[in-house]
Amino acid sequence: MDRHEDELERALVPALQVAVVGGGWAGLAAALEATSLGAQVNLFEMAPQLGGRARSVQTDGLVLDNGQHIMIGAYVETLRIMRMVGVDLKQAFLRTPLRLLDASGDGLVLPGGHPMLAFARGVLGRRGWTLRERLALLQAATGWMLRGFSCPDGMTVGELVRSLPAAVQDGLIDPLCVAALNTPSRSASAKVFLRVIRDALFSGQGSADLLLPRLRLGDLLPSPALDWLMRSGATVQVGRRVERIERSGTWQVDGRAFDAVILACSAAEASRLAAPTNEAWAAQAGALGYEPIVTVYMRCDGTVLPEPMLVLPSDEETRPAQFVFDHGQLGGSPGLLAFVISGAAPWLERGTDATRDATLAQAKELLHRHLKAPPVHIRNLTEKRATFRCVPELDRPAGHIAPGLIAAGDYIAGPYPATIEGAVRSAIAAARQAVSAERMAPPAAPQ
Template sequence: MKVAVIGGGWAGIAAAVELTAAGAQTTLFEAGRVLGGRARTISVADRRLDNGQHILLGAYSQTLALMRRVGADPAQLFDRRPLQVVDNTGFRLALPKLPAPFNVAWGLLSADGVGLGEKLKTALWMEGIKRQGFQLPADLTVANWLDAAGQTGRLRRHLWEPLCLAALNVPAERASAQLFANVLRDSLGSSQREATDLLLPRVDLGRLLPEPAAHWLTRQGAELRMGRRVRKLAADENGIAIDGEHFAAAILATAPQHATQLWPALQLAYAYEPIATVYLQFAATTSQSFPLRNLLGQHGQWVVDRGDGLLACVLSGHGEWEKFSDAELAATLEAELGYAEKAIWRQVVREKRATFSAAPGLSRPGCTTAQPQLFLAGDYTWADYPATLEGAVRSGLRAARLAYTRRPE
């Protein structure tokens, strides 16, 4: 069975690996020079940098399984640590290595700078969320959800709002409460302690999955057509024609706007959120006490310690920071970090359409289309999650399984 995957992001990679493992004759089309899509490694001034920072969780079971499948060992590639939320005001919430849910309870009750009354109120609220199965009204924002629950104290400012921005890439005022609840369900609300662990990459994104997957696919006989932009997609007899070439089935694993260009009947239209990563290179001895820190400045949001003095400051969602030039943005973030020393190298990487906007009531397509042999994959099709690598991987696996089981006789 000859199947095409269009798009070499993490969804397309997952689909291509699953199809190839099942015995399909797989062809992967990717317009860029490397695999990875919106989670890839780029070369800047002879350095390998990521086009954005992706912190994975222990709950990302399918992503970790896919990595192992192609020969990438998560135990070697990630620095795995129990969740901590630390910021520059002295707030700290750290989960111990206790069985769930005692790890979350202990972390909450031992959080620095939060009164006992607020802690107990939050613990009761979280138990209430579990009892209602993490189900919320579709039109509810995270801000309104927190307001209704009386979550208006320090934990809101130092825990819930930063976690919402990190997970959904939009501030609480515009973010879907249901999607945020789903993230909490599979992390802090999980019955598995390991699900809450932070997986901090020791290597760049390319070495986590795209490069090992490319080698694996090539060894298994799949065809990778890099630098090949698909121009025309059409139905033909018993399948799909891609630029005139016949395939029994095809998986569209591109961003929504590109999918609609190739198949206008999809009519996918979304608002998007930008993400910028400001890389600041300090002396090699410079480091943070914990690799991930919330930067509660006017513009900065999260800081990731990439080792050897390289700090990556992340800004997500529309904001005033978009008006700054790269030099102004780097200088602003360097000032907010507050180090006495000056950065010796600076680089800004921007993605204007980094993620779809995870707003309340967002309509998202599934995997299938009106054309029986055309399937969709991508984080925007995995409606249970916001734009995450795990959602992308799961969507690719699902599309591949359907495409293979529906093969024409």
């Protein structure tokens, strides 16, 4: 068969009908991948906009992100699908070697070059630590490497690093842990933390690079993905909640037939929809615990911070935020600052006003040398279920629910915590599984 006959034969075969439930980054990635593989995709999103927990919202005449989503060079699949839909990565991100600096200029900066040598040079040159503290971190990291970045399943990050000096724990480990796992180090999984450290810091040149968005989250993927999907013949419905999924010869989504269904919605929604098909999977997905993230937006006219992103000393008593972002340096409104509170459950219990007041006090205390005007509170944006609680020996659900019914999302079993890259990778795997499984499936027996 020549190429033209092969193309004709493929053109005559009806496209696989794939439903994607959920229009966050996992749902968009699944829809993009399935469409690129030749499937006819219908995407259903119950919210009025796409983007899920990484979206933009409009408030008081400003477009604000509902969180500050840092990406790194190791996010290879996320960056691939962004390029696929036409995003110019050089314009979309400020890309720099890893820089975790505080308001005084102290912190870790990784130079370019071989990852291991860059890490060693960065630690040895780290300002603000004694030589003993720097050597202690290098010794610990060498031990992690020699052990293949593995540890007992039940170990917490706090237990993993308890021999390290307090300055190293407070100045590096705790901020890295809460940024990557959104779970305090005293209860976070050391196994997952070590996997993140391995892939981010030691997997290849540029893997640890910081990619700070210069665009609002809606413009990084949701808007260009929607345009790409519509041009490619996919159907996208927002404000449309799927009520029921069942198997009756084919998969039925609210009575409409599909060859395969990808549940890329929240774990709670996926649990509800999967329960009639697989009660055990639904119970597992429904049992996950969560950690919130609060973003406190302030305006400080005339202010330019020393870095687009600064690490802030934090605690659960008086200093809520672990990071602050200067949007004026990232293509946004000059003087707009975003303070990020990860693992924010203790502050949610105290309430919005207490969180706002404590963050304002923290800003005045730690950034007073850089503020050109008193900070004015704009708004708190809260994601109560920002990520699952990444604790040791967490039993996360598999992507497979039933033949032709597959789940995707950052909570699906895998080596990574709840990150955009984890969500995208699971979605791509789900799309490939859905398409390949249907293509290889034998024809249905006549009734």
